[in-house]
Amino acid sequence: MTIKQKKENDKLTVYIEGRIDTATSPVLSEHLQRELDGVKDLELDFQNVEYISSAGLRVLLFTQKTMISNQGKMVVSHVNDDIMETFELTCFNEVITII
Amino acid sequence: MKPIIGIIDAVLVKKGKKALADLEVASQDPRKANEALLLKILDENKDTEYGKKYDFASIKSIEEYCKRVPYSDYDTYAPYIDRMVKNKEKNLITAYEVIQYAETSGSVGVQKKIPVTYESMKVYEKYSFARTKALADKYYKQTYHKHVPFEKGLNMLETETTTMEDGTPTGSVTGSVSRRFRKLFRLFLTSPDEVLFPIGGMNMNYMKARFALEEPKLVFMLSGFMTNFVDMLNYIKKNWEMICNDIEHGEINAEVIEERVRPVMMKYVKRNPRRAKELRAIFEQGFDTPIIPRIWPKMSWACAIGTGGFATYAEKYKKYAGDKVAIDYFVYAASEGMFAACINMNDPRFMPLTDSCFFEFIPTDTDDDTKTLTLDQLEKDKEYEIVITNQCGFYRYKIKDVIRVVGFHNNCPLITFAYRKGQLVNIAAEKTTEEHLNEAVKRFGKEINIDINDYALYIDSEPAVSRYVMLLEPDSPMPIDQDQKYGKLFEKILSDINPEYGFFALVRKSIDTPLILVQQQETHALWREFKLHRGSSANQVKPVRILDVPVKQKFFLGLVEKGQEVPNWNTYGNKK
Numbered sequence: 001m002t003i004k005q006k007k008e009n010d011k012l013t014v015y016i017e018g019r020i021d022t023a024t025s026p027v028l029s030e031h032l033q034r035e036l037d038g039v040k041d042l043e044l045d046f047q048n049v050e051y052i053s054s055a056g057l058r059v060l061l062f063t064q065k066t067m068i069s070n071q072g073k074m075v076v077s078h079v080n081d082d083i084m085e086t087f088e089l090t091c092f093n094e095v096i097t098i099i
Numbered sequence: 100m101k102p103i104i105g106i107i108d109a110v111l112v113k114k115g116k117k118a119l120a121d122l123e124v125a126s127q128d129p130r131k132a133n134e135a136l137l138l139k140i141l142d143e144n145k146d147t148e149y150g151k152k153y154d155f156a157s158i159k160s161i162e163e164y165c166k167r168v169p170y171s172d173y174d175t176y177a178p179y180i181d182r183m184v185k186n187k188e189k190n191l192i193t194a195y196e197v198i199q200y201a202e203t204s205g206s207v208g209v210q211k212k213i214p215v216t217y218e219s220m221k222v223y224e225k226y227s228f229a230r231t232k233a234l235a236d237k238y239y240k241q242t243y244h245k246h247v248p249f250e251k252g253l254n255m256l257e258t259e260t261t262t263m264e265d266g267t268p269t270g271s272v273t274g275s276v277s278r279r280f281r282k283l284f285r286l287f288l289t290s291p292d293e294v295l296f297p298i299g300g301m302n303m304n305y306m307k308a309r310f311a312l313e314e315p316k317l318v319f320m321l322s323g324f325m326t327n328f329v330d331m332l333n334y335i336k337k338n339w340e341m342i343c344n345d346i347e348h349g350e351i352n353a354e355v356i357e358e359r360v361r362p363v364m365m366k367y368v369k370r371n372p373r374r375a376k377e378l379r380a381i382f383e384q385g386f387d388t389p390i391i392p393r394i395w396p397k398m399s400w401a402c403a404i405g406t407g408g409f410a411t412y413a414e415k416y417k418k419y420a421g422d423k424v425a426i427d428y429f430v431y432a433a434s435e436g437m438f439a440a441c442i443n444m445n446d447p448r449f450m451p452l453t454d455s456c457f458f459e460f461i462p463t464d465t466d467d468d469t470k471t472l473t474l475d476q477l478e479k480d481k482e483y484e485i486v487i488t489n490q491c492g493f494y495r496y497k498i499k500d501v502i503r504v505v506g507f508h509n510n511c512p513l514i515t516f517a518y519r520k521g522q523l524v525n526i527a528a529e530k531t532t533e534e535h536l537n538e539a540v541k542r543f544g545k546e547i548n549i550d551i552n553d554y555a556l557y558i559d560s561e562p563a564v565s566r567y568v569m570l571l572e573p574d575s576p577m578p579i580d581q582d583q584k585y586g587k588l589f590e591k592i593l594s595d596i597n598p599e600y601g602f603f604a605l606v607r608k609s610i611d612t613p614l615i616l617v618q619q620q621e622t623h624a625l626w627r628e629f630k631l632h633r634g635s636s637a638n639q640v641k642p643v644r645i646l647d648v649p650v651k652q653k654f655f656l657g658l659v660e661k662g663q664e665v666p667n668w669n670t671y672g673n674k675k
Contacts, residue, residue, distance in 0.1 A: 054622040069300040069357035089657030
C-alpha cells in the first residue's frame with residue numbers, strides 16, 4: 001500500500017493505493033493520525049484501492065470519529081464496486097459519506 | 100494507603116462480608132429464603148393494578164401463586180410500561196418507585212424499557228463491588244495469608260447519562276449504581292470522572308489505558324464484561340509506543356479525543372518520563388508472557404462477566420494476566436434483575452440470590468411447562484429454563500434463559516448460564532449450546548495451531564442435509580483452502596463435546612459436515628466499535644454468535660476472507 005496526499009489549507013486529500021488490510025491498516029492509521037491536525041475537510045481517494053478488510057474499516061471508523069470530534073468532515077471517493085458492496089453489506093455506507 | 104481509602108476499604112469489606120454471610124444463611128434453606136421474598140413482594144404489591152387482577156392479597160403459598168398467576172413476557176407489561184412512561188402512572192405493576200428504565204441489550208429481540216426500582220438497585224449495590232472486594236480479601240488471606248491492599252483500581256464501566264422525555268434516567272443498571280458512588284471513585288480509581296462519566300467524544304480504550312498505565316500500584320480491575328478488558332489490552336499492545344510518548348511528555352493524543360474536551364482532560368496529566376521509560380522497557384520485551392504482572396506488579400484481582408458468550412474473552416484475559424491475578428466472574432444478571440453471583444474467586448459458578456428475585460425452573464427435557472420447580476428441587480447436571488418474579492413489577496416472567504446446575508453450596512444449587520432460548524443451534528434435536536461451541540472452537544484452534552479469536556455461525560438449510568456454517572476469526576492468517584479438512588475436524592470435535600450432535604451427524608447423517616469459513620481478522624472488534632458508534636453502550640454490547648437477523652448476517656458474511664464460497668447467500672443479492 002502506498003499513500004500520497006495533497007493539502008490545501010484545511011482540506012486534506014489522501015490517495016491510497018493497494019490493499020488496506022491487517023498488515024497495512026496500521027500504516028494508514030499512523031499516517032492519518034499524524035496528518036489530521038488542523039484538517040477540517042478530509043477526502044480519502046479510493047481510486048486505486050483494490051480491497052479493504054475489517055482492519056481497514058476500523059481505521060475508517062476511527063478516522064470518521066476523529067473528524068466528527070473536531071467538527072470536520074470525511075468523505076470516501078472513487079470506491080470500486082467490490083468495496084462499495086462491502087460498505088453496503090456492513091452498513092458502513094450509513095455512517096460514512098461516499099461520493 | 101491514605102486514611103480515607105482505609106476507611107472505604109473497611110466499609111466495603113464489612114458490607115461485602117455481610118452480603119456473603121447472607122448468602123451463606125440462605126444457602127442452608129434456599130426455598131425458605133426465596134419463598135419469604137415472594138410473599139413479601141406479593142404483600143407489598145397487592146394493591147397494584149396487576150396485583151388486584153390476580154388477587155395477590157389472598158396468595159399465601161408458592162403453589163397458590165403458580166396456580167393463579169400466569170407466565171408473562173415483555174409484551175404482558177408493555178401496555179402498562181407505556182402508561183407509566185407517557186402518563187407517569189404509578190402502582191400499575193409495581194408499588195415500588197421506579198427510578199429508571201433500563202434498555203435491554205436486545206440479545207433476543209428489540210430494545211425494551213425495563214423498569215428499575217430502588218428495591219432492585221439495592222440488590223445490585225449489595226452484590227457488586229462490596230461482594231467482590233470481600234471475596235478478594237478472603238481469597239488472599241486463604242491463599243497468600245495476607246490482606247489485599249486497596250489501592251488504585253481501573254474501572255472499565257462507563258456511564259452515559261440519558262433520560263427519557265419526562266427526565267427519568269435510562270441506560271444500564273450498572274451505570275446507575277456507578278452514579279450513586281461517583282464522588283468516591285476519584286479516591287481510588289485511575290480514570291478521571293470525565294472518563295467514567297464521559298463528557299464528550301474520546302477513545303475509551305486510550306483514555307482508560309492512559310491513566311491506568313501511569314499508576315504502577317494498580318491492584319484491581321473492574322468491568323461489566325471481559326470483552327472490555329481484552330479490547331483495552333489489545334489496544335495497548337498495538338499502541339504502546341504512542342501511549343508511552345504521551346505519558347513521557349504529559350500529553351493526550353489529539354486524535355483520540357474531541358477538541359473541546361481535550362483541554363479539560365489535559366489538567367489531569369503531567370510529564371512522567373520515569374514511568375514512560377519503565378513501560379517502554381516492559382513493552383519492548385513483547386507480549387508473549389503475561390504483561391499485566393509486569394506493568395502492574397501489585398495487580399491482585401479482576402472482576403467481570405467471563406462466562407457464557409464471554410468465556411473466550413476470559414481465556415484471552417488470562418493470557419494477559421497470568422496465574423496470579425484472581426478472577427471474580429461477577430454476576431449473572433440482566434436488565435430485569437441480578438439473579439446470581441459468584442461466591443468464590445476463580446470459580447465461575449453462580450449462587451442464586453434468594454433476596455433478589457423469586458425463582459422457578461422448568462426442566463428443558465420436557466415440553467410440559469405447567470409445573471415448575473423451586474431451588475430445592477433442582478438436580479446437578481440438569482438444565483432448566485429460568486422464570487423470575489422480580490422487585491420491579493415482573494411476575495413469573497420468562498426471560499428466555501436456560502441455566503445448568505453445576506454443583507451445590509450447602510443446599511443451594513450453583514448454576515451457570517447455558518444458553519438463550521432462540522439462540523440454541525438445533526437442526527435435528529442435537530441442541531448444540533454456546534458452551535459446546537466455545538469449547539469446540541477452543542479445541543479446534545489447538546488442533547490447527549491457530550488461536551481462534553472469536554466466532555459466529557448460521558444454519559445452512561438449503562441443501563438436502565442441513566449443516567452449520569462456522570465463521571472463525573483467527574488471531575493470525577489461516578488458510579482458506581482447507582475447508583474440507585477443517586470441516587471434518589470440527590465435526591469430530593463437536594461430536595465429542597456434544598454426543599447428540601455426534602449421533603445426528605455421524606450415525607443418522609441428518610446433519611452434514613460443517614462448513615468452515617475464515618472470518619477477516621478484527622471483524623468482531625469492528626462490530627463492537629460499529630455498535631458503539633451507532634449509540635449502543637459499552638456495557639451492553641455482547642459477542643455475536645448466531646447470525647439470526649439480516650444486519651448481522653450481512654455484516655459478518657460480508658467480511659469473510661475473499662476466495663471462499665459463502666453458501667446460499669443469494670437472498671442478499673451477493674454474487675459470490
